Amino acid sequence: MFELRLALLFSAFRLILNVEAIDPECYLTVPEIARHFGYASEAHVVRTEDDYILELHRFPCALNESDCRPSDQKKPVVFMQHGLLSDGFCFIPNMPSQSAGFVFADAKFDVWIANSRGTPASQKHIGFGPDDKRFWNFSFDEMARYDLTASIKYVLQTTSREDLYYIGHSQGTMIMFAKLADDASFNKKIRQFHALAPVASVSHIGGLFKLLGKRFLEFAEVLLDRLPYTPLTFPKWVQKLIGWICSQSRLENICSLEIGFIDGNEKMFNLTRLGVYLCHTPAATSLKDLLHWMQLMDSQKVQKYDYGAKGNMDQYGQETPPVYDLTKIRTPTFLYWSKDDILADTDDIRDSILAKMNGTIANSTELPHYSHMDFVFGVNAAQDIYMSMIETMRRDDNQRRKKLNLKAIY
Known part of the structure; x- marks a missing residue:
């Protein structure tokens, strides 16, 4: 009865003040939003080596594709990884013709969208849940070491492929940089790495993070000391x-x-x-993940989480955290950046990515007047970025198929 009265009161309030209703997409998950627009969608569950349960979202078909078969190996596979305080929604925020997930599906790609641990779709663990402080003991180190490893392995097994195309935004680029730098064998699983608003070092970062700076780092360290492994969520x-x-x-x-x-x-x-x-x-993550980025601002290095001298000895066997060596990366990498992006600063891109990965940078594209979130939320991103990415991937996929056909002949 109370709920009914509340609903009637709210309806009256809307009528009197002419308040507009909230968009129904506000209450929908990524697969539900896809179906809302008429796309086939699937939710897949992946278990990581450290027992987190992740949810991957798949768009196997173009809109109204009558002969679509999810197991069709003719389609190139693309994997999309979101950034900090975001989740898979960032690849479908706008109308289908403007959202990366739908644009690639309509271009006849088999689209897989990640949701890192801690995000709403991936708040499960075999031993404990998000109400347990142990659940939030992670930063992007664990996302690279466990989440990405398990997710890519699952997608390749499900699609019967040896490799795939990867699109990362912001922290989604850092996760791949870290994985490729740490695991040479992983390079073979990624045909191309497309990095939107790439970040590695963040020495010149602007915006809210620069404003908070060391004061937030000191506050977060104290908070983590008193309330270890705290979630960062609304x-x-x-x-x-x-x-x-x-x-x-x-x-x-x-x-x-x-x-x-x-x-x-x-x-x-x-x-x-x-x-x-x-x-x-923003989507949920751990305070430890945000603190890790603050550490990178302070150290001006691309390194693993800093637990302090004693903690580093226990964790890494050395007093300082290991540095991710980007010179070891061998995957063809495509960068998309802008001088107007105050979070993925051009000086950081030049110093930590271009200088270290000069031999594997296949292309570097500057976008005029793009802010950090415009790369995934911008209504012009499809025409400015995604269509050229699709052409690049298709060209590579055609070459791959020709080589496979030649091998079959000989």
Whole structure:
């Protein structure tokens, strides 16, 4: 009875003040949003070596593809990895013609979208759940070592492939940089690495992270010491409330400040979808993950998590954390960056990526006036970035097929 009265009161409030309804996508998961737009979608469960349970989302078919078979090996496989405080939603935030996940599906790719540990779709563990502090004992080190390893292995086994194409955004690029640097054999599993807003070192980072700087690092270290392995998340009801508020057209400009404060810019967003964006973003992660990035700002190195001299000896057998050696990477890598991106700074890209990976950088593309989130949320990203990526991957896939046919003949 109370719920009914509350619903009636809310409806009356909307009628009196002419309040706009929240977009239904606010309450949908990634597979449900795909079906909402008419796409076939699948949810797959993956278990990591350290017993986290991850959920992968798959779009095996183009829209209205009548003869689509998910097991069709003719389709190239693409794997999409989101960044910090994000999840798989970042690849389907806009209309289908503007969202990477749908654009690649319509281009006849077998699309797989990752959800790192801690995100809403991947908050499960064999031994304990997200209410247990042990669940949140991770940074992007574990995402590279365990999540990426298990997810790519599962996708390759499911699709009967030896390799695939990888698209990473922000921390999604760092996860692959770390994995390829640490595991030489993994290079063979990635045909091409497409890095959107790539980050490795963050010595020149701007925005909210620069503003917080060392003060936040000191605060986070104290907090982790007193409350080890703390989640960094918003209560779901708060996030839905923000999404509803920002669905109101009269509040679009105010709500856009939230993203601009962190990112520095929001020029390419669809402001009418701000409520949907903010219902799903930011997504949950661990405080330890954010602290790891603050450590990189302080050390100006691309290194593993710093546990302190004693902790490093226990964890790594040395007093300082090991550095990820990007010179060991052999996978053809394509960079997409912008001078207007204050989080993936051009000096950091030059010093930590271009200088170290000069022999494996297949192409480096500068995008004018792109902020950090524009690479996945920008309404122009499909025409500016995704279509050329598709052409590059198709060309490579055609060459691969020709080689396989020649081997079959001889």
